Amino acid sequence: MTKLADPFADSPLLARFAGLSRPELEALQLSKLRRQMARLERTSAYYAERLRQAGLTAEGITSLAQFAERFPTSSKADFLADQQAHPPFGARLGIAREQVALVNMTGGTSGQGQETYGRSQRDVHQLGYLHALPWVMAGLRPGDVAVNCVPAGGMTTGGWGPGEGLRIIGATAFHVGGGLSTDAKIDLMLKLGGVNFIYASTNYLHTLTEALLGRGITPREAFPDMHGLFIAAEGYPLEWAGKIEEHWGCRLQEGYGSTQCNGFGGSTGSAGVFGEGGGRGLIRLFEWETLFEVVDPDTLQPTASGEVGELVATNLSVEGSPVIRFRTGDAARYVSWKDAAGGTCWNAIEAGSIGRFDDMMKIRGNNVWPTAVDAAVFAHDQVFDYAGRVYTEGGKTEIEVRLAFADHCADMPDEGRAEVIASVREAIKGRTNVWMQVVECRRADLPEFAYKARRWKDERQQGYRL
Amino acid sequence: MGEPDDDAVLRAMRTEAERLATSGDALLRGQYEYLRARIDALIELRRVSGAD
Known part of the structure; x- marks a missing residue:
């Protein structure tokens, strides 16, 4: 170097x-x-x-x-x-x-x-x-x-x-x-x-x-x-x-x-x-x-x-x-x-x-920072990027992390992908104390950011509409 | 101050800026060159005669 x-x-x-x-x-x-x-x-x-x-x-x-x-x-x-x-x-x-x-x-x-x-x-x-x-x-x-x-x-x-x-x-x-x-x-x-x-x-x-x-x-x-x-x-x-x-x-x-x-x-x-x-x-x-x-x-x-x-x-x-x-x-x-x-x-x-401070999400009693989830996800070089969503379903708070695999993982078998997803899920839990649902998506389904990424959407208030 | 005096002031500033631009300070050298270039631009855009 x-x-x-x-x-x-x-x-x-x-x-x-x-x-x-x-x-x-x-x-x-x-x-x-x-x-x-x-x-x-x-x-x-x-x-x-x-x-x-x-x-x-x-x-x-x-x-x-x-x-x-x-x-x-x-x-x-x-x-x-x-x-x-x-x-x-x-x-x-x-x-x-x-x-x-x-x-x-x-x-x-x-x-x-x-x-x-x-x-x-x-x-x-x-x-x-x-x-x-x-x-x-x-x-x-x-x-x-x-x-x-x-x-x-x-x-x-x-x-x-x-x-x-x-x-x-x-x-x-x-x-x-x-x-x-x-x-x-x-x-x-x-x-x-x-x-x-x-x-x-x-x-x-x-x-x-x-x-x-x-x-x-x-x-x-x-x-x-x-x-x-x-x-x-x-x-x-x-x-x-x-x-x-x-x-x-x-x-x-x-x-x-x-x-x-x-x-x-x-x-x-x-x-x-x-x-x-x-x-x-x-x-x-x-x-x-x-x-x-x-x-x-x-x-x-x-x-x-x-x-x-x-x-x-x-x-x-x-x-x-x-x-x-x-x-x-x-x-x-x-x-x-x-x-x-x-x-x-x-x-x-x-x-x-x-x-x-204003990005912090209160999820199931835990203070969750997007940077903490970033750290968990991007510690895996198999991941290209991700998007997170917090929402309410049936009165319960749910969290979904959609991730896309990197190009160099194009030929990775399903078992390997499942292992990465499980590892990401464990890593997120380790850093935030919250279990999140982690699923794979296509790269095209993720938003692109030329500058600051805004990876998280908090849709919980929408779940409270009557 | 009349316009001929402005030219003289700019020429004097140009001489000083030239001196600064030889600075060996990596943080300042580019900024001094930037200053000299600004003065150069003002001198040039004020030229109304072909005589040197």
Whole structure:
């Protein structure tokens, strides 16, 4: 496997951030926070009101702890209500309307509504920087051929950030997401004369790899110059990550990012998704750009290192539509910098297991996370993909998992298929404490996702219709 | 500030951006080149004379 250049040796600026002591980093955060709040006190009626509610002024912010204790959080619902009252950006907009250079909206996959973000010219550069930062750390360099599998353009941050990031790195970018079928993407990649880097959602890297193998193409042989695979947006089992690295012959990296972070808020750097000892690796947070808290979602008290909590984000320099103590709803295992070996003072979250608090399904008294079922199913490389459905029948909750086999299992006898299905069922029970019905289906019967997969449907409420 | 001054400012910025673009910092080099290219574009799109 290609050894990656040390990003800290290649970037004196990055080395300076890595060399900060924890008190130095927190002093930088506090300084940026005070400047941010002083600006918003003047320019954003929404945040000025929240400062007032907290009994604070920007000048009166004395510590990060005091700010976290007193400044109220905001939620998606708060932002949607603000937008409705003050369309289109809400009173939280921190710049004059005519200074908005780019509009981004969240994807709408929650079903609650889409948040609208106005970006200033400065924010657009930062949007690119916060994509370039993890990719440079992952080894991407000027002139490298990069394939971006995330649909480009449109309204989402994920549609614009990669293009900006690849441009300011100086990589040769092919934005193949959305417009081309998977087979067409593969045909194009094979004609490029070398590919060095792929950016894709977890789900799509799986689809692409599976399609290559299905065509009898071994990725590491077809793309011997590949030195980086970078995924985001979804969790995965480590067994899958190991197989991906084996198939492609290069390191798999992961980033945590969002519209609210204006790009990536952290990444595995150059270390990959495996930690020492072969367990899950760490996503180290870019805390000098985004102030992260990890809290208990019920009490909002800080989560202890090693525990799962909700990420709360504060942009320290975003001008247009900054988020200040925004409850992301993202569930992550927090690892304090003290417990994160690696030499920096950056706090971290566990790679590969980020989920959503609002995706959690309560099934027969158990908290079931789609990521847990993903981990159980995709630990079996015989499985291409699956879809889950929770429904009510005869007053009982039933759960159905429909899975399609991978192309390389086309000739597998019925007994073998039955064994895989039984194994998947056991694995799901092991990870969720819930027995689910697992059945085979055709690949064509499963929905396709170019970006974030939405594999689960909860139809229980339909069962209660009279 | 009149238009001729804008040209002079851009030329000065171009010289500084050129200096930055020789940075050996992998994270910043592309961003400095991007900055230089933006200034180049502004200088070029303001040209109204064939004289160098």
